[in-house]
Amino acid sequence: MSRRSLRGSLRFGLLATLLRGFFLMVSFDKRNQRWIIWALLLAGLLLLPFITDALLGRGWVRIVDFAMLYIMLALGLNIVVGYAGLLDLGYIAFFAVGAYCYALTDSPHLAQAFPIAFPAGVHLPFWFVLPLSALVAGGFGVLLGAPTLRLRGDYLAIVTLGFGEIIRIFLNNLNAPVNLTNGPQGISFIDPITVMGVSLNKTQHFFGIAFPSVHLYFYLFLAFTALVIFVSQRLEKSRIGRAWMAIREDEVAASAMGINTRNLKLLAFAMGAMFGGASGALFAGFQGFVSPESFSLMESIMVLCMVVLGGMGNITGVILGGILLALLPEVLRNIVMPVQQALFGKTLIDPESLRMLLFGSALIGMMLYRPAGLLPSRLRRRELGGDDAAAEESVYDATH
Amino acid sequence: MDIFLQQIINGLVQGSVYALVALGYTMVYGILGLINFAHGEVVMIGAMLALSSLTALLGWGVTPLLALPISIALAMLGCMVLGYGIERIAYRPLRHAPRLAPLITAIGVSIVLQNLAMMIWGRQYHSFPQLIANTPHNIGGAIINNIQIIIFILALAIMAGLMFVVNRTRLGRAMRAVSENQHAAQLMGVDINRVISITFMLGSGLAAIAGVMVSANYGLAHYYMGFILGLKAFTAAVLGGIGNLRGAMLGGLLLGLIESLGAGYIGGLTGGFFGSNYQDVFAFFVLIAVLVFRPSGLLGERLAERA
Numbered sequence: 001m002s003r004r005s006l007r008g009s010l011r012f013g014l015l016a017t018l019l020r021g022f023f024l025m026v027s028f029d030k031r032n033q034r035w036i037i038w039a040l041l042l043a044g045l046l047l048l049p050f051i052t053d054a055l056l057g058r059g060w061v062r063i064v065d066f067a068m069l070y071i072m073l074a075l076g077l078n079i080v081v082g083y084a085g086l087l088d089l090g091y092i093a094f095f096a097v098g099a100y101c102y103a104l105t106d107s108p109h110l111a112q113a114f115p116i117a118f119p120a121g122v123h124l125p126f127w128f129v130l131p132l133s134a135l136v137a138g139g140f141g142v143l144l145g146a147p148t149l150r151l152r153g154d155y156l157a158i159v160t161l162g163f164g165e166i167i168r169i170f171l172n173n174l175n176a177p178v179n180l181t182n183g184p185q186g187i188s189f190i191d192p193i194t195v196m197g198v199s200l201n202k203t204q205h206f207f208g209i210a211f212p213s214v215h216l217y218f219y220l221f222l223a224f225t226a227l228v229i230f231v232s233q234r235l236e237k238s239r240i241g242r243a244w245m246a247i248r249e250d251e252v253a254a255s256a257m258g259i260n261t262r263n264l265k266l267l268a269f270a271m272g273a274m275f276g277g278a279s280g281a282l283f284a285g286f287q288g289f290v291s292p293e294s295f296s297l298m299e300s301i302m303v304l305c306m307v308v309l310g311g312m313g314n315i316t317g318v319i320l321g322g323i324l325l326a327l328l329p330e331v332l333r334n335i336v337m338p339v340q341q342a343l344f345g346k347t348l349i350d351p352e353s354l355r356m357l358l359f360g361s362a363l364i365g366m367m368l369y370r371p372a373g374l375l376p377s378r379l380r381r382r383e384l385g386g387d388d389a390a391a392e393e394s395v396y397d398a399t400h
Numbered sequence: 401m402d403i404f405l406q407q408i409i410n411g412l413v414q415g416s417v418y419a420l421v422a423l424g425y426t427m428v429y430g431i432l433g434l435i436n437f438a439h440g441e442v443v444m445i446g447a448m449l450a451l452s453s454l455t456a457l458l459g460w461g462v463t464p465l466l467a468l469p470i471s472i473a474l475a476m477l478g479c480m481v482l483g484y485g486i487e488r489i490a491y492r493p494l495r496h497a498p499r500l501a502p503l504i505t506a507i508g509v510s511i512v513l514q515n516l517a518m519m520i521w522g523r524q525y526h527s528f529p530q531l532i533a534n535t536p537h538n539i540g541g542a543i544i545n546n547i548q549i550i551i552f553i554l555a556l557a558i559m560a561g562l563m564f565v566v567n568r569t570r571l572g573r574a575m576r577a578v579s580e581n582q583h584a585a586q587l588m589g590v591d592i593n594r595v596i597s598i599t600f601m602l603g604s605g606l607a608a609i610a611g612v613m614v615s616a617n618y619g620l621a622h623y624y625m626g627f628i629l630g631l632k633a634f635t636a637a638v639l640g641g642i643g644n645l646r647g648a649m650l651g652g653l654l655l656g657l658i659e660s661l662g663a664g665y666i667g668g669l670t671g672g673f674f675g676s677n678y679q680d681v682f683a684f685f686v687l688i689a690v691l692v693f694r695p696s697g698l699l700g701e702r703l704a705e706r707a
Contacts, residue, residue, distance in 0.1 A: 001702060072578075086502070119645070119699060125573045126594075147688075148688070150695070151691055151692075151695050155638065155691055155695060157435075158634065158635070158638050158687070158691070159633075159669070159687070159691050160686050162635070162684035162685075162687050162688055163684075163688070164683075165631075165684055166681050166684050166685070169677075169678065169680055169681045170681070172677075173677050173678060219505065291430050304504075305504055306508065308500045308504050309504065311500075314502070320526050335606065349519055350518065350519060353515040353516075353518040353519050354515070354519070356511055356514075356515045357511070357512055357515040357516060357519070358506045360507075360509070360510070360511030360512035360515065361508065361512055362508075363504055363505065363507065363508030363509035363511070364489070364490055364505045364509060364512070367494065367497075367502075367504045367505045367508065368490075368493050368494065369502040370507065371494055371498055372497070372498050372501070373499030
C-alpha cells in the first residue's frame with residue numbers, strides 16, 4: 001500500500017470511528033458513554049502523530065513531542081505548587097539535573113574528562129538511567145528543600161529561583177578544571193533511548209506500518225505522561241495529597257491536626273523534583289544534546305505559567321495550560337511571518353520578537369480574563385469564589 | 401591591599417545602583433505584598449529612553465551638560481508613565497485575584513517590554529556617549545573615575561530624598577499607612593489607588609535613574625540588561641528585608657560589596673578552582689544563607705508574620 005493511500009485510509013478510519021462512536025453514544029446510557037469517550041480519546045491520541053504528520057508535517061510532530069515533555073514537567077510542578085502550595089521558581093533545575101544525569105551516563109563525553117576510567121564514555125541502559133535521574137533530581141530536591149522549607153511564600157520563591165540560577169551557572173562553568181559538563185557547549189552525541197532492544201532514533205516497522213523516530217518518541221512520552229497523570233491523580237486523592245492540600249490551605253491548622261508539615265513539604269518537593277528529573281532524562285535522550293541554555297529561568301517561568309494559567313491543582317487544567325503554552329509560540333511563529341508578508345509585502349518587524357510580544361500579551365490577557373486559571377480546581381474555586389466574603393479581602397494578604 | 405580597596409570601590413558603586421532598583425521592588429512589596437517582576441525591564445527602558453533622547457539632543461547641538469539632565473528627566477517621565485500603566489493594566493484588575501495571578505501578568509509585562517525594546521532599539525549593544533571627562537583619581541592605590549563618584553553621590557542623595565519623602569511628608573505618611581493596613585488607611589481617608597499609583601511612579605523614576613547610571617558606568621545599553629539587574633536588585637531587597645526602605649539600601653550596597661569582593665578573591669582562595677565567572681553564584685549563595693538563618697532579611701520587620 002502506498003504511503004498516501006495509507007494516510008487516506010487512516011483518516012477515513014478515524015472518521016468512521018467517530019461516526020460510529022456518535023451513534024453509539026446516542027443509543028447507550030451514561031455509563032457506556034463515558035467509556036466511548038475514553039476510547040475515542042485514546043484512539044485520537046494514538047493516531048495523533050500520523051494525523052499531525054499528514055496535515056502539518058513532520059516538524060509539528062516534534063513540537064507535539066516537546067509539548068508532551070512540557071505537560072510532564074507542568075504536572076510535576078503542579079505537585080509542588082498546586083497541591084502543596086509551595087511556589088517554586090527554579091523547577092527547571094531538576095529537569096536540568098535529570099537531563100545531565102542521562103547525558104553523562106549515556107554519551108561518550110566522560111571519556112574526555114576521565115580517559116583512563118572510561119575509555120569509551122559511559123553507556124548505561126535506559127531503564128537504569130531513568131530511575132537514576134529521577135532519584136538524583138529527588139536528592140537535589142531534598143538538598144534544596146531541607147534548609148529552605150520553613151520559608152513561606154515569596155521568600156521560598158526567591159530561594160528556589162536562586163537555586164535554579166546556581167545550577168545553571170555551575171553547568172556553564174564546570175568544564176574546568178575537570179571537564180564534567182563541557183560548559184556552554186553542552187554535551188552532544190547522547191545515546192538515543194532504546195526500549196526493549198528497539199532504538200527510537202530510526203524509523204521502525206511494526207505491522208507493516210512505518211513509524212518514524214518522532215512518532216516512536218511520541219508514544220513513549222504518551223505512555224509516561226499517562227503514568228504521570230495516573231500517579232498525580234492517585235496522589236491527589238491519597239492521604240498524602242489531602243495532607244498537602246491541608247498544608248496549602250492553612251499550615252498551622254494542618255500541623256495542629258497531626259500532620260508532619262516539614263516532612264510532607266519535603267516529600268512534595270522531592271516528588272516534584274523526581275518527575276522533573278525523569279522528564280529531563282527523556283528530554284536528553286530525545287534531543288541527543290544538552291546545554292545549559294535549555295535550562296534558563298525563562299523555562300522555569302514558562303512551566304509555572306502553564307500550571308497557573310491552566311488552573312493550579314487541577315490536572316486537566318494543567319494539561320490544558322501545558323498544551324496551550326507549548327503550542328502557542330509555535331503557532332504564532334507560523335502565523336506572524338505570512339501575515340506580515342500578506343499585509344505589507346515584506347517582513348517589517350522581527351518575527352521572533354513580535355511572536356514573543358503577542359505571547360506576553362496573551363499571558364496578561366488570559367490572566368485578566370480568568371485570574372484563577374482556565375480550569376480552576378473545585379476546591380480552589382470554592383475558596384476564591386466570585387462575590388463571597390473571601391474575595392473582598394485582598395489576596396495579597398494571603399502571604400502574611 | 402590596593403586590590404581590596406579597588407574591589408570595595410567597585411562594589412559600592414555597583415551596590416548603589418542595586419540599591420536604587422531595590423527600592424522600587426521594596427516600595428511596591430511593602431504596599432501591595434507583590435513582587436513587581438517587570439521592574440527590571442523598567443530600568444532597561446529608562447536606560448534606552450535616556451540614550452535615545454541624549455543622542456537626539458546632542459545631534460541638535462545641545463551642550464552635553466544641558467543634554468544629560470534633560471534626557472534623564474525625559475527617561476524618568478517615560479518610566480513613570482510606564483510604571484503607572486503597568487500598575488493600571490496588569491496589577492489593579494487583579495488586586496483581589498489569587499496571589500499567583502499578578503505574578504503571571506508581571507511576567508507577561510516583562511516579556512512584552514523586552515520584546516518591544518528589541519523591536520525599537522534592536523538586538524545590538526548601544527554605546528553610551530561619554531560626556532563627562534573620565535579622569536581617574538588615585539586613592540591609596542585604587543582607581544576611581546568621575547562617573548563612579550557621581551553615581552555614588554547621586555545615588556546617596558536620591559536615597560536621602562526618598563527617605564525624606566517617606567518619613568516627613570503627607571504623601572509618605574499615606575504610603576506608610578497603606579502598607580501597614582490598607583483597610584484602616586482607607587477608613588482614615590487615604591486614597592489608596594492614588595497612593596499605589598504614586599508608589600509605582602516613584603519606583604519607576606528611580607529605576608530610570610538607575611538605568612542611566614548602569615549604562616553610563618559600563619558605557620553600554622542593551623535590551624536584555626534589565627533582567628539580570630532586576631534579579632540582583634530583588635536579591636538585594638530580600639537581603640535587606642523586603643518592604644523595608646533602609647533594608648533595600650543596605651542590601652544593595654552589601655550585595656555589591658559581596659559580589660565584587662567575592663569575584664576578586666574567589667580565584668585565589670580556591671587555588672584557581674573557581675574563577676570570577678562564579679560571581680553570580682556568590683550573590684545567590686549569600687541570599688540563600690541569609691534567608692535560611694535570618695528569613696526576614698537583615699533589617700526585616702514583622703518577623704513573626706512573614707517568616
